[in-house]
Amino acid sequence: MAQDEGLPTQSPRRDPRTRAGFITLLGVPNAGKSTLLNALVGEHLSIVSARPQTTWRRITGIRTDPQHQMVFLDTPGVLEPRDLIHEALMLEARHALEDADILMPVLDATAPLSPGKRDFLHGIVGAARVPILPVISKVDAASTEAVGEEEEWARNFATSSVLTVSATTGAGIDALVAHLHQLLPESPFYYPEDELATAPVRFFVGELVRETVFEQFHEEVPYATFCEVEEFRDGGGRTYIQVNIYVERASQKGILIGEKGQAIRELGREARKKIERFLDEPVYLDLWVKVLPRWRKKRGELRRLGLPVPQPKNHASTS
Ligand SMILES: Nc1nc2c(ncn2[C@@H]2O[C@H](COP(=O)(O)OP(=O)(O)OP(=O)(O)O)[C@@H](O)[C@H]2O)c(=O)[nH]1
Ligand SMILES: [Mg+2]
Structure with missing residues (x-):
């Protein structure tokens, strides 16, 4: 050359x-x-x-x-x-x-x-x-x-x-x-040019269900709710997605499910539309509501959500 x-x-x-x-x-x-x-x-x-x-x-x-x-x-x-x-x-x-x-x-x-x-x-x-x-x-x-x-x-x-x-x-x-x-500082790119996000698809799916809970339920229910994708698999032209919805109390579970399951069906319908739009493919969405008592106050559960958990405060020395 x-x-x-x-x-x-x-x-x-x-x-x-x-x-x-x-x-x-x-x-x-x-x-x-x-x-x-x-x-x-x-x-x-x-x-x-x-x-x-x-x-x-x-x-x-x-x-x-x-x-x-x-x-x-x-x-x-x-x-x-x-x-x-x-x-x-x-x-x-x-x-x-x-x-x-x-x-x-x-x-x-x-x-x-x-x-x-x-x-x-x-x-x-x-x-x-x-x-x-x-x-x-x-x-x-x-x-x-x-x-x-x-x-x-x-x-x-x-x-x-x-x-x-x-x-x-x-x-x-x-x-x-x-x-x-x-x-912006002068720097090489951090991510490939076509990347829009860094979180896995499962995270966004759980978030879209949580967003729908914010839209359809009131008072403390959305704040007591977190969503976790339990299963995500291709199958027969439709992606099967199971999302577990955790709440703190049995009464909140009752509200989410509603009379004869009407509320959870409505939640599923709206959340599925959002997920299909996001994934650009047909989805079968299976929602399960589970009670995890007082999860908002438990370090292990907050960690499971992916949140950084503050160190426990130093207790006064026990005698
Ligand atoms: N009219 C108007 N409403 C907006 C605009 N941006 C956001 N909103 C509304 O403000 C509300 C809060 O918007 P978010 O984007 O969730 O606010 P946030 O700061 O992320 O809220 P947190 O996540 O709770 O801290 C929603 O109802 C939005 O639709 C805007 O430019 N104009
Ligand atoms: Mg926000």
């Missing part, structure tokens, strides 16, 4: 250096983080509901173009923990924060925070040592004044700009992407 003659070998129009990084979405429960991740990635990867504390595990969604790879980390809403599962959710969010190259606080323009909650969020965000790009969400549903007030507060911790978006209408998403591209 001919030796390099010192001439540039790359086309001058194509920058060979790629940019890539981890972008953590952080905010209080219900701020619109998961909806925004889905809009940024263009897939329904992270479940959404009108109620707070929908997201329990960190969800990774990836957006790649020839020069940039953005790895978005959706997190559970941050809140003052009141019990063990809240502590586990906070740890999950904090771990995603530690992995961030860019921190993207998501602030809901339709629900201004109390001064106490602002201080709490500011404390977490302000400790970050990476670029902080606050995003005011849900601007389609908020007044200009409300958006302006959030923007003003966000300038306290923004390292450069504050952006506004509506994840439901798509307004501001392109500008957000362009801004993030500028902030």
Whole structure:
């Protein structure tokens, strides 16, 4: 082969250096983080509901173009923990924060925070040592004044700009992407270019059932429910999927099943449609409801959900 003659070998129009990084979405429960991740990635990867504390595990969604790879980390809403599962959710969010190259606080323009909650969020965000790009969400549903007030507060911790978006209408998403591209560090890609997510398909299937529980049931039931795919197998043109739905009490099991099984049938119908859309294939969905008493308070069960479990507090020495 001919030796390099010192001439540039790359086309001058194509920058060979790629940019890539981890972008953590952080905010209080219900701020619109998961909806925004889905809009940024263009897939329904992270479940959404009108109620707070929908997201329990960190969800990774990836957006790649020839020069940039953005790895978005959706997190559970941050809140003052009141019990063990809240502590586990906070740890999950904090771990995603530690992995961030860019921190993207998501602030809901339709629900201004109390001064106490602002201080709490500011404390977490302000400790970050990476670029902080606050995003005011849900601007389609908020007044200009409300958006302006959030923007003003966000300038306290923004390292450069504050952006506004509506994840439901798509307004501001392109500008957000362009801004993030500028902030990404120079780096090789972390994942293959065609990858959108890192979690296994089974995880998303369980999440889609849980999302449907959030839509169809009320009060404490969605918060007492976790879903685990027990079996997933191809068979005769239809994928057979068995999902175990765990609740804390027999009364919650009764609610999920409903009179003559009517509620669980409705749950199965809606969840199956979502799973078929996600997998793009016909599915036979078999739902089993089981009682796992007080699982929200048990370290082993939280670990089984894939959550990081806080260390037990040191007890005073026993005499
Ligand atoms: N009008 C409007 N509603 C939105 C927008 N983004 C999210 N929502 C709604 O806000 C609610 C909460 O959205 P999520 O994406 O689940 O919020 P989250 O921050 O992930 O919530 P947690 O997982 O509970 O922390 C849902 O009812 C969404 O449909 C938006 O841009 N405009
Ligand atoms: Mg969420």
